[in-house]
Amino acid sequence: MNITLAIILITTLVSLYAWNNPVFLESMLLNPKKVFQRGQWYRLLTSGFVHADFGHLLFNMISLYFFGGVIEMVFAALFPGNGSIWLIGFYLVAIVVSDLPSLFRHRNDSNYNSLGASGGVSALLFSAILFQPLNSICLYFAICIPGFIFGALYMAYSFYESRRAAGNINHDAHLYGAIFGVVVMIVLYPPVMSSFVQQIASWRLF
Numbered sequence: 001m002n003i004t005l006a007i008i009l010i011t012t013l014v015s016l017y018a019w020n021n022p023v024f025l026e027s028m029l030l031n032p033k034k035v036f037q038r039g040q041w042y043r044l045l046t047s048g049f050v051h052a053d054f055g056h057l058l059f060n061m062i063s064l065y066f067f068g069g070v071i072e073m074v075f076a077a078l079f080p081g082n083g084s085i086w087l088i089g090f091y092l093v094a095i096v097v098s099d100l101p102s103l104f105r106h107r108n109d110s111n112y113n114s115l116g117a118s119g120g121v122s123a124l125l126f127s128a129i130l131f132q133p134l135n136s137i138c139l140y141f142a143i144c145i146p147g148f149i150f151g152a153l154y155m156a157y158s159f160y161e162s163r164r165a166a167g168n169i170n171h172d173a174h175l176y177g178a179i180f181g182v183v184v185m186i187v188l189y190p191p192v193m194s195s196f197v198q199q200i201a202s203w204r205l206f
Contacts, residue, residue, distance in 0.1 A: 047116070063121045094180050098177035123177045
């Protein structure tokens with residue numbers, strides 16, 4: 001079993017258990033006030049392993065399956081023998097970093113809770129787009145568009161929804177997870193930026 005599938009399996013099992021154990025689920029959520037007042041910093045990480053419902057879990061795990069594999073191969077090439085460790089570290093740090101804006105933004109809101117692997121998944125997704133910007137991403141397995149166009153639309157949507165602050169979806173995690181993934185990959189492998197630009201320049205609509 002590769003690391004991507006292992007992460008998917010662990011996340012799925014933890015989420016399934018949490019749905020049947022409300023006390024456990026509550027202990028995993030990112031609640032900024034409890035983080036600051038009780039020192040429960042672990043919530044920044046554990047919140048990435050529980051999900052709101054089956055649809056939420058399915059979307060994140062499918063995305064993780066397709067794009068995690070790409071970055072797993074990238075790390076294996078960049079760090080022979082240590083690629084798995086780099087992938088795990090990258091994914092976990094992305095979850096934590098992507099939650100930091102929400103942590104400080106809602107630090108005095110005792111009713112705010114956040115959960116889901118969206119920050120880590122966004123980091124993997126946008127890292128994959130950086131390496132393969134012309135590969136199609138299919139929405140609902142029907143509408144397919146090049147990855148770099150999807151990425152631009154996704155960033156714009158996440159930014160807009162984050163400012164609107166409606167609903168319970170943590171759009172900040174989507175946004176900052178994506179930024180984290182792109183920045184880290186450029187730092188680790190600078191040539192990816194010129195490759196990305198060259199691929200975009202060669203794209204034709206028709």
